[in-house]
Amino acid sequence: MKAEVRTLPPLDTHAKANKKLQFKKILNNYQLYLFLLPALIYFIVFHYYPMYGVVIAFKDFIATQGIMGSPWVGFKHFERFFDSYQFWTLIKNTLGLSGLQLIIGFPLPIILALMMNQIRHEKYKRFVQTVVYAPHFISVVVLSGMIYVFFSNNGLINNMITIFGGDSISFMSKPEWFKPLYIGSSVWQETGWAAIIYLAALAGVSPELHEAAVMDGASKWHRILHVDIPAIMPTAVILLILSVGNMMNIGFEKAYLLQTPLNQPAAEIIPTYVYKLGLQQAQYSFAAAVGLFNAIINLILLVAVNKFAKKLSGQGLW
Amino acid sequence: MSLLAMKRTTRRSKEDKVFDLINIFLVAIMVILVVYPLYFIVIASISNPNMIYEGKVWFLPKEITFEGYQRIFNDSKIWLGYKNSIIYTFVGTIVNVSFTLMAAYALSRRDLYGRNLIMFLFLFTMFFSGGLIPTYLVVKDLGLLNTMWALILPKAVAVWNVIVARTYFQTSIPNELLEAAKMDGCSDAKFFWKIVVPLSKPIVAVMVLFYAVGHWNSYFDALIYLNNEDLYPLQLILRNILIQNEASTQMISDLDSLAAKQRVSELIKYGVIIVASIPLLILYPFVQKYFVKGVMIGGIKG
Numbered sequence: 001m002k003a004e005v006r007t008l009p010p011l012d013t014h015a016k017a018n019k020k021l022q023f024k025k026i027l028n029n030y031q032l033y034l035f036l037l038p039a040l041i042y043f044i045v046f047h048y049y050p051m052y053g054v055v056i057a058f059k060d061f062i063a064t065q066g067i068m069g070s071p072w073v074g075f076k077h078f079e080r081f082f083d084s085y086q087f088w089t090l091i092k093n094t095l096g097l098s099g100l101q102l103i104i105g106f107p108l109p110i111i112l113a114l115m116m117n118q119i120r121h122e123k124y125k126r127f128v129q130t131v132v133y134a135p136h137f138i139s140v141v142v143l144s145g146m147i148y149v150f151f152s153n154n155g156l157i158n159n160m161i162t163i164f165g166g167d168s169i170s171f172m173s174k175p176e177w178f179k180p181l182y183i184g185s186s187v188w189q190e191t192g193w194a195a196i197i198y199l200a201a202l203a204g205v206s207p208e209l210h211e212a213a214v215m216d217g218a219s220k221w222h223r224i225l226h227v228d229i230p231a232i233m234p235t236a237v238i239l240l241i242l243s244v245g246n247m248m249n250i251g252f253e254k255a256y257l258l259q260t261p262l263n264q265p266a267a268e269i270i271p272t273y274v275y276k277l278g279l280q281q282a283q284y285s286f287a288a289a290v291g292l293f294n295a296i297i298n299l300i301l302l303v304a305v306n307k308f309a310k311k312l313s314g315q316g317l318w
Numbered sequence: 319m320s321l322l323a324m325k326r327t328t329r330r331s332k333e334d335k336v337f338d339l340i341n342i343f344l345v346a347i348m349v350i351l352v353v354y355p356l357y358f359i360v361i362a363s364i365s366n367p368n369m370i371y372e373g374k375v376w377f378l379p380k381e382i383t384f385e386g387y388q389r390i391f392n393d394s395k396i397w398l399g400y401k402n403s404i405i406y407t408f409v410g411t412i413v414n415v416s417f418t419l420m421a422a423y424a425l426s427r428r429d430l431y432g433r434n435l436i437m438f439l440f441l442f443t444m445f446f447s448g449g450l451i452p453t454y455l456v457v458k459d460l461g462l463l464n465t466m467w468a469l470i471l472p473k474a475v476a477v478w479n480v481i482v483a484r485t486y487f488q489t490s491i492p493n494e495l496l497e498a499a500k501m502d503g504c505s506d507a508k509f510f511w512k513i514v515v516p517l518s519k520p521i522v523a524v525m526v527l528f529y530a531v532g533h534w535n536s537y538f539d540a541l542i543y544l545n546n547e548d549l550y551p552l553q554l555i556l557r558n559i560l561i562q563n564e565a566s567t568q569m570i571s572d573l574d575s576l577a578a579k580q581r582v583s584e585l586i587k588y589g590v591i592i593v594a595s596i597p598l599l600i601l602y603p604f605v606q607k608y609f610v611k612g613v614m615i616g617g618i619k620g
Contacts, residue, residue, distance in 0.1 A: 046474070
């Protein structure tokens with residue numbers, strides 16, 4: 001993630017000669033620039049051009065007039081959003097879901113990696129890995145479908161509950177069950193996969209450190225605390241920044257698939273709201289404004305957490 | 319290595335033994351938690367739906383029936399979805415991998431003027447985007463709606479994969495190789511195709527797999543960009559069956575009673591989960607090591 005810091009070769013003080021040199025460099029490598037071209041065009045067309053397109057959030061977009069021709073309306077759409085009765089619900093749902101996801105989903109892969117790292121039996125270890133990675137490759141549609149069949153009124157979970165003498169719960173129609181289902185399924189699907197990176201970091205710990213600790217009479221538990229955990233801290237910080245920086249973007253797809261008319265009060269998050277208003281009801285400008293608001297919050301979160309992490313641990317994305 | 323030596327020479331303390339025991343136990347529980355739902359889907363897909371309904375299916379299929387699968391395989395929509403998904407995955411992956419590798423190689427070259435700026439331009443898109451609506455309008459203006467290109471071009475390059483591939487090239491293609499090739503009058507393009515790509519099979523495999531899985535599993539792009547049902551990929555058809563409960567009227571139209579329809583459509587749901595996942599299930603054991611490799615290359619260098 002971190003852009004490498006590199007000192008450029010000593011520059012010619014004479015600016016003209018310098019420019020000539022750069023030009024020659026570019027010319028010499030023209031084939032490399034051709035290699036870059038498709039990707040560059042892609043990013044300009046599908047990422048930077050849409051960034052320009054956000055100006056429709058400040059306009060009343062009229063399809064026949066195009067983005068340029070539509071009239072400016074200032075912050076009208078933002079004001080409408082801030083004043084809407086759904087505003088706080090949306091904020092609460094979006095931040096609540098992603099915040100909870102972060103608090104629960106972030107430490108678990110670390111714990112799992114530490115546990116897997118302690119398994120000495122190679123074959124068992126490989127078996128465990130094969131199994132826990134697998135759910136990652138299930139599509140979000142299939143995962144949501146699994147949730148529906150497992151948590152339906154006569155599904156597996158309710159059958160279990162009734163066997164133990166409980167009353168069956170209609171999970172999909174209770175708003176209070178949306179978050180647990182959403183987060184639980186994410187944990188089930190992604191914990192193993194997310195642990196890979198920590199396993200890699202743990203594999204890089206020098207055995208001498210462990211040997212020395214054993215010499216000093218450290219138990220396994222102590223070695224985890226004082227050798228393993230410090231070893232994966234840098235990785236953890238970077239991943240934490242990345243996940244905070246993506247907080248507002250999480251899970252449109254699953255949230256949308258898990259929404260039912262009845263759990264809507266808890267399940268409506270900003271991305272699903274943008275989709276419904278923008279694409280289903282064609283309120284392009286309003287939806288773009290909501291989307292932009294979301295993206296800006298996200299960017300602010302990223303910058304803030306990066307700064308914070310840098311202060312705290314010296315680690316950061318930039 | 320020294321770890322092995324350590325195993326032999328140092329005796330585990332009592333505390334460590336307890337730790338190991340608890341650890342193995344907890345890991346085993348987790349494995350069961352992951353495996354059982356998957357296993358249940360398999361046995362449920364071939365059990366009599368009444369038995370599932372009454373909670374009698376737990377560890378083994380009861381009253382085995384293949385009715386669900388028969389109905390699924392007789393459904394034309396499923397086959398169409400399969401065909402479309404295969405085409406999208408194939409074409410999409412070719413575009414993805416070629417764009418990504420070429421860009422990543424160029425960016426891995428230290429003598430590329432402006433590489434930091436370009437890398438920054440790429441990276442920035444990970445953290446800020448115009449959002450759904452402006453992107454949709456671009457796709458619309460380009461006339462891509464209701465074409466397969468709407469599923470391919472807007473996802474042509476993933477920044478993360480560029481980083482992974484670039485890191486791989488930087489660490490595994492020695493500069494001396496390039497210099498020697500240049501001495502012999504080899505151009506950059508020739509060097510890339512004749513030397514870099516053949517030397518980089520693992521990363522090519524990783525890229526192919528990551529992108530292919532992404533295409534196979536994606537449904538949202540199809541949802542927003544396609545209206546024409548003939549173009550629907552498998553995941554979108556699955557969504558109609560699994561989530562919207564349109565247990566494809568076609569599949570159960572011959573059944574008379576509502577109750578029978580409901581039960582069979584449940585059976586169909588278990589079946590389509592399997593059918594949709596089969597390509598990945600077959601591939602998974604073979605390609606798992608590559609996936610892991612990809613994540614690690616991306617992760618370690620950071």
